Amino acid sequence: xxxxxxxxxxxxxxxxxxxLLRRGRWLSVEVRVEIGAEPFFLSISEGAxxxxxxxxxxxxxxxxxxxxxxxxxxxYWQPMPAPGWHDLFALxxxxxxxxxxxxxxxxxxxxxxxxxxxxxxxxx
Amino acid sequence: MAPKLDPIxxxxxxxVIEGVPHRLYFEEAGQGIPLVCxxxxxxxxxQFRHLLTDPEVTRRFRVLAFDMxxxxxxxxxxxxxxxxxRLTTQSYTAAxxxxxxxxxxxxxxxxxxxxxxxxxLNLAIAHASEFRALIALEAAxxxxxxxxxxxxxxxxxxxxxxxxxxxxGLIAPQSPPTSRHETLWMYMQGGPGVFKGDLYFYxxxxxxxxxxxxxxxxxxxxxxxxxxxxxxCTPDDTRRTATxxxxxxxxxxxxxxHFPMSENPAKFRGYILPVLExxx
Numbered sequence: 025x026x027x028x029x030x031x032x033x034x035x036x037x038x039x040x041x042x043x044l045l046r047r048g049r050w051l052s053v054e055v056r057v058e059i060g061a062e063p064f065f066l067s068i069s070e071g072a073x074x075x076x077x078x079x080x081x082x083x084x085x086x087x088x089x090x091x092x093x094x095x096x097x098x099x100y101w102q103p104m105p106a107p108g109w110h111d112l113f114a115l116x117x118x119x120x121x122x123x124x125x126x127x128x129x130x131x132x133x134x135x136x137x138x139x140x141x142x143x144x145x146x147x148x
Numbered sequence: 149m150a151p152k153l154d155p156i157x158x159x160x161x162x163x164v165i166e167g168v169p170h171r172l173y174f175e176e177a178g179q180g181i182p183l184v185c186x187x188x189x190x191x192x193x194x195q196f197r198h199l200l201t202d203p204e205v206t207r208r209f210r211v212l213a214f215d216m217x218x219x220x221x222x223x224x225x226x227x228x229x230x231x232x233x234r235l236t237t238q239s240y241t242a243a244x245x246x247x248x249x250x251x252x253x254x255x256x257x258x259x260x261x262x263x264x265x266x267x268x269l270n271l272a273i274a275h276a277s278e279f280r281a282l283i284a285l286e287a288a289x290x291x292x293x294x295x296x297x298x299x300x301x302x303x304x305x306x307x308x309x310x311x312x313x314x315x316x317g318l319i320a321p322q323s324p325p326t327s328r329h330e331t332l333w334m335y336m337q338g339g340p341g342v343f344k345g346d347l348y349f350y351x352x353x354x355x356x357x358x359x360x361x362x363x364x365x366x367x368x369x370x371x372x373x374x375x376x377x378x379x380x381c382t383p384d385d386t387r388r389t390a391t392x393x394x395x396x397x398x399x400x401x402x403x404x405x406h407f408p409m410s411e412n413p414a415k416f417r418g419y420i421l422p423v424l425e426x427x428x
Contacts (some may be wrong), residue, residue: 138317
């Protein structure tokens with residue numbers, strides 16, 4: 025299963041995570057996440073995924089994006105990730121991930137996004 | 149039934165730091181060689197509570213952990229509301245020496261973590277003869293920044309929550325969830341702008357890359373211990389620093405991150421007890 029295929033399960037993973045939904049209840053935002061070359065568009069509403077689209081969309085506007093290589097996501101989602109591959113900022117520091125756009129909603133809800141993007145961890 | 153009490157006593161000591169009166173909170177336990185513990189940026193002395201309650205440590209060491217000025221229960225200096233807090237190499241060094249003098253400690257061991265580890269290097273550079281031994285946890289002479297500190301103190305981002313979320317990634321994934329979240333809880337409670345002010349020392353004022361070459365470990369032994377999951381101060385940062393300090397002992401700690409004493413006390417114990425054994 026490719027990293028993008030694993031990420032495609034995000035709606036089901038979030039829907040069953042009541043704690044993460046609770047913590048994200050103040051958050052509504054449009055986000056682009058790139059899994060390798062494949063973009064995903066997340067419409068987050070009060071912490072839940074109102075929309076989740078896979079693949080390029082012409083002129084789709086988002087508040088911010090988080091992109092990482094297939095290698096980065098593969099390592100990040102290991103059940104016990106290796107040192108230097110275990111956190112989003114570890115990935116950006118080593119140059120295999122980047123964040124762009126208006127980062128305010130990301131920083132306002134940073135633990136939520138870290139945990140959201142870690143949901144595929146250990147699941148194949 | 150008798151109350152179940154930790155063997156820790158907390159008190160306040162008055163000290164003058166760079167001409168300014170301070171009231172510093174500290175906790176202590178044990179007897180023997182004074183061991184002064186320095187917490188990480190934006191945190192407080194609670195990070196050392198497991199060390200303070202470890203009989204293997206406290207039977208030989210008088211462990212003292214103080215809250216830095218502006219941190220924890222230490223009272224900020226009069227007029228704090230009219231200034232922006234900024235830690236410097238000079239002010240941090242002065243605070244540690246002032247605490248040791250106020251407590252009349254005789255050649256203490258100092259152990260610091262993160263910024264506490266960095267300042268331990270400066271103690272080795274400038275004041276080695278005052279100390280019995282120095283232990284630097286998660287320390288290097290310089291580290292590459294990995295985020296913009298302006299996010300730490302602004303009205304539209306909750307300072308405590310963003311500080312905790314940022315540093316959460318520095319905790320090893322193997323660390324017990326309760327210890328992880330206790331460590332994060334402490335980060336959520338710092339005063340506004342205090343973590344950012346500490347990082348001024350870390351990022352701007354505390355580059356010790358040339359100065360560490362003057363450290364003489366024959367005057368004062370120096371131990372460097374870094375967790376393998378610390379991507380802020382990486383094992384390579386610590387090893388590189390040690391190459392400039394003959395006699396410095398380096399240990400890379402498996403399955404630990406940037407907060408070894410609080411994120412996984414049991415694991416850290418296995419690494420720090422042998423060091424303390426050598427010192428005692």
